[in-house]
Amino acid sequence: MAKPDANSIMEKITSLCKRRGFIFPGSDIYGGLANSWDYGPLGVELKNNIKKLWWKTFVQERDDVVGLDAALIMNPKVWQASGHVANFNDPLVEDKKTNERYRLDHLLEEKGVNVNGLSFDDMVAKVSELNLKSPKGNELTAPKQFNMMFQTHLGPTADAENTVYLRPETAQGMFVDFKTIQETARQRIPFGIAQIGHAFRNEITPGNFIFRTREFEQMEIEFFVHPNDWEKWFEYWLDQQKNWLTQIGAKPENLVFHEIAPEDRAHYSKRSVDTEYQFPFGLKELYGIAYRTDFDLQAHSKASKQDLQYRDPLTNEVFMPHCIEPTWGLNRTLLVVLCSAFEELDARSGEEDTVHEKEYILRLPKKLAPIKMAVLPLSKKEPLSTIGHEIANKLKKSWMCQYDETGSIGKRYRRQDEIGTPYCITIDFDTVEDRKVTVRDRDTMAQERVAIDELVEWFNGKGLTI
Numbered sequence: 001m002a003k004p005d006a007n008s009i010m011e012k013i014t015s016l017c018k019r020r021g022f023i024f025p026g027s028d029i030y031g032g033l034a035n036s037w038d039y040g041p042l043g044v045e046l047k048n049n050i051k052k053l054w055w056k057t058f059v060q061e062r063d064d065v066v067g068l069d070a071a072l073i074m075n076p077k078v079w080q081a082s083g084h085v086a087n088f089n090d091p092l093v094e095d096k097k098t099n100e101r102y103r104l105d106h107l108l109e110e111k112g113v114n115v116n117g118l119s120f121d122d123m124v125a126k127v128s129e130l131n132l133k134s135p136k137g138n139e140l141t142a143p144k145q146f147n148m149m150f151q152t153h154l155g156p157t158a159d160a161e162n163t164v165y166l167r168p169e170t171a172q173g174m175f176v177d178f179k180t181i182q183e184t185a186r187q188r189i190p191f192g193i194a195q196i197g198h199a200f201r202n203e204i205t206p207g208n209f210i211f212r213t214r215e216f217e218q219m220e221i222e223f224f225v226h227p228n229d230w231e232k233w234f235e236y237w238l239d240q241q242k243n244w245l246t247q248i249g250a251k252p253e254n255l256v257f258h259e260i261a262p263e264d265r266a267h268y269s270k271r272s273v274d275t276e277y278q279f280p281f282g283l284k285e286l287y288g289i290a291y292r293t294d295f296d297l298q299a300h301s302k303a304s305k306q307d308l309q310y311r312d313p314l315t316n317e318v319f320m321p322h323c324i325e326p327t328w329g330l331n332r333t334l335l336v337v338l339c340s341a342f343e344e345l346d347a348r349s350g351e352e353d354t355v356h357e358k359e360y361i362l363r364l365p366k367k368l369a370p371i372k373m374a375v376l377p378l379s380k381k382e383p384l385s386t387i388g389h390e391i392a393n394k395l396k397k398s399w400m401c402q403y404d405e406t407g408s409i410g411k412r413y414r415r416q417d418e419i420g421t422p423y424c425i426t427i428d429f430d431t432v433e434d435r436k437v438t439v440r441d442r443d444t445m446a447q448e449r450v451a452i453d454e455l456v457e458w459f460n461g462k463g464l465t466i
């Protein structure tokens with residue numbers, strides 16, 4: 001059988017997401033808004049489960065990482081001190097005829113140029129060297145540096161003095177609050193601060209579904225260490241990122257760990273490793289880890305005139321902590337979870353109503369599945385319906401459980417397979433006599449008779465809970 005091409009896989013995933021209410025275009029009734037996506041009933045469950053698993057893994061189960069939820073709009077001095085006002089730029093060119101804007105580095109890559117290590121001036125030189133045109137074949141404007149931070153104004157007047165920025169990374173909250181958190185949470189170095197939250201970047205070319213958007217969420221840890229220990233902690237957090245990838249079901253053959261060359265690192269980093277994932281549309285950055293040195297704490301200390309140094313209570317040594325930053329994009333994580341779980345099958349035999357040729361199934365890790373089990377009475381008739389509602393209401397106290405009595409049982413199984421529900425519970429006429437139901441496993445299709453009174457305990461042993 002021919003392998004389905006990448007575009008068709010992405011189309012199938014996108015269409016499943018829309019059809020089943022995971023993710024669909026934002027503001028759709030007004031024709032949408034470029035690359036804005038809304039997470040529907042199943043999408044929000046999946047996203048919340050990823051956040052919950054991440055928080056449990058990196059905050060709840062550890063003594064040396066504490067949480068933060070900082071304001072999205074920070075004092076603009078934060079972004080001057082952090083270097084984002086001066087350096088957070090992408091190279092931009094515009095089609096002189098259509099006024100469409102493009103990232104110059106992307107256009108050069110499409111022409112086979114290796115842009116790694118090229119400065120802005122190098123890229124400008126390449127434009128004339130290659131007589132570079134827009135993808136529509138038109139002349140391009142002279143390249144310019146485009147700052148990706150969204151600006152807005154605090155209060156009723158739009159003056160330069162009250163210009164503020166929507167944060168382009170969550171990280172600065174952790175640096176600015178470092179001292180307060182270290183003292184109030186009574187943490188000793190090494191320790192970390194974790195945050196999950198929205199970030200905004202005015203991307204020139206967003207796209208590939210939820211891969212690159214202008215509004216997205218990050219899950220970040222700033223881990224503060226003694227300067228002598230940074231290498232050890234860098235390796236440690238890289239391993240932690242690798243372990244996390246196993247938890248979310250990412251296949252090892254789709255992962256590449258890329259050591260970033262010095263000239264390509266962010267302005268604050270002395271070592272960076274990107275985790276890249278083989279998405280259907282290509283090998284792309286998924287996560288990053290950076291050794292930010294004491295760049296941020298020094299910068300904020302200088303700009304705010306506050307002493308952000310740390311005194312070790314045992315040795316009395318006073319030093320500026322250095323920082324290892326593992327960072328995870330939440331939306332890209334969700335996309336990896338979907339891509340890894342998505343499977344297209346020939347219609348499976350042994351189930352009624354298999355008149356169609358293809359079935360889609362999301363083999364989501366059970367902990368992440370939006371709905372853990374579905375209760376499906378074979379008939380809407382009494383007493384099956386009442387028994388079904390009783391079972392669903394009991395299970396809902398612990399898990400997201402759906403009750404569904406509409407359509408043939410084959411169709412209902414397929415609906416649940418498509419949304420990744422690990423278990424389906426069918427109630428038949430024998431249930432009335434023996435108070436037992438049939439539980440079907442999404443992946444093995446094995447069916448087991450389980451007593452209604454033992455259902456909660458049975459599911460407790462199935463690893464559904466985060």
Ligand code: GAP
Binds near residue numbers: 330
């Ligand atoms: N604090 C460091 C930092 O922000 P980054 O590599 O610029 O580093 C971290 O971003 C992660 O955020 C990326 O690895 C990616 O997963 C996610 N990310 C960045 N830009 C994004 C965008 N436009 N859309 C979706 N996710 C994005």
